[in-house]
Amino acid sequence: MATRRRRHAGPMSAAGLVSFYEELEGRIKLSPFTVLAIAAVFSFIVVLAHLLFP
DSSP states (O other), rough: OOOOOOOOOOOOHHHHHHHHHHHTTTOOOOOOHHHHHHHHHHHHHHHHHHHHOO
């Protein structure tokens, strides 16, 4: 009887993901709520500046 080979991801693909995630650890981490709050405040400031300084 013929034996079946299993296909699996080699160590090269796993090593690429590990090195990718190691590069991102030093970045600033913000929650989605914080990003939306900063965008809303910035938008409010732009609209307010447009109204006050036409």
